[in-house]
Amino acid sequence: MLNLRSLLVLLSCLALYPSTALAETGPINLTASPIGIIALGLFFLAYLLVMAEEKIQLRKSKPVLIAAGVIWAMIGWRYMEAGLAVESESAFRHTLLEFSELMLFLLVAMTYINALEERRLFDGLRAWLIRSGFSYRTLFWISGILAFGISSFANNMTTAMLMCAVVMKVAEGDKRFINLSCVNIVVASNAGGAFIPFGDITTLMVWQAGIITFNEFFTLFIPAVVNFLLPAVIMSFFVEKRSPSGHSEAVELKRGALRIMCLFLLTIATAVAFHSYFGLPPVLGMMTGLGYLQFFGFFLRKTLPGSLARKKAMAERAGDIERIRSLGQVVPFDVFSRVARAEWDTLLFFYGVVVCVGGLGFIGYLELLSTALYTNWDPTSANVVLGLMSAVVDNIPVMFAVLTMNPEMSHGHWLLITLTAGVGGSLLSIGSAAGVALMGQARGNYTFVGHLKWAPVILLGYAASVMCHLWLNAELFTIFGRP
DSSP states (O other), X not given: OOSHHHHHHHHHHHHHOOXXXXXXXXXXXXXTSHXXXXXXXXXXXXXXXXXXHHHHTOOTHHHHHHXXXXXXXXXXXXXXXXXXXXXXXXXXXXXXXXXXXXXXXXXXXXXXXXXXXXXTHHHHHHHHHHHTTOOHHHHHHHHHXXXXXXXXXXXXXXXXXXXXXXXXXXXXXXXHHHHHHHHHHHHHHHHHTSSSTTSOHHHHHHHHTTSSOTGGGGGGHHHHHHHHXXXXXXXXXXXXXXXXXXXXXXXXXXXXXXXXXXXXXXXXXXXXXXXXXXXXXXXXXXXXXXXXXXXXXXXXXXXXXXXXXXXXXXXXHHTOHHHHHHHTTOOOOOHHHHHHXXXXXHHHHHHHHHHHHHHHHHHTTTHHHHHHHHHSSOHHHHHHHHHHHTTTSOHHHHHHHHHHHOOOOBHHHHXXXXXXXXXXXXXXXXXXXXXXXXXXXXXXXXXXXXXXXXXXXXXXXXXXXXXXXXXXXXXXXXXXXXX
């Protein structure tokens, strides 16, 4: 899964990730010292192992976790010698705090998504689409629109995989349509997460940093729609006017599925309220929302015997033997099993990268490059180019770099980098988690080359969304400073 893209993530971290605020005033420059050179080599070696994950079967989080520990151990030892241990400790705590807030936020969101998946809400949606007997062109549009909408509250990878499963089930064997639909789904999933803080890690990072208010993100809605619609309209002309063969699938939602969906929306509202009205980090509201789910899980377990008894009695009266057998296999809902199913390898990999790059920044390697990024270029050009880079470089280190630099930019420019970092990854199949996931899920049907053929059309949508933002939100480019 991680090959050329992983190497470019490394290069982007080195080229873009700035030092922390403490590093800018830190008394020790270690860039030319053995410690600095060894730290750089360790990080590069760790990423080589990450790139070889599929061949050597070593999870990508392991090498970066070890590299992070060794890099900061060397920094701590050098600063201890200089009598400046407090500075290195404070720098690490600052990096750790930023990651911890993001991790807990994402952990709650992943838990809710896993709970909805376990309650078969997504299976029910897929079954409805399959039963409806839509034409290829209608399915193309429905899958894209649903991907755009669902990714605004679920992560883009989960959304893309859900819609890809629908397309592959309905159009089984039609490689051309599956590839075209997957391209559309990737673009829609990335665009749908760009206009709301919960839609993507990059938007979440900007919101939690307190740079952009919750309501301001919605000014990106129309540019995000343009980013999705323009390529979709062009690609839709290449969809054949025919219908797939009929399919049928019956899915029964598990008890509490819709109520968990409502609790998820309430959790999001709680996070917004904590941040907007109480001045507290959104993660506090999300963790409170995890409590909602835990209480509801307790309710489901306590009421399960009575519910099963009623359903079994109804099945016995109807003589439904299969139904009676399935009820006997029902297990209680367990919140902690949903937590355990979170993407822990991804979260730990994220931790390792952030901590490693934070250490390299504190050493002082990237101070000149990070400063030059927004001094030699104007903010608009820099943000547009960074968005294009996210097609081959993971957008998380790119956004983390910009946030840590904290250049003097207007709210319009901060929204611009949020938009471009979010949708720039759609240009290539390896440019986003959604694209990488679909290459594995639809192996042989959706490929790098198959996506690359539509890159000019996607680039047209990217440019149009940028121009749309510059035009519609021109007044925001005069507002500077944190709100």
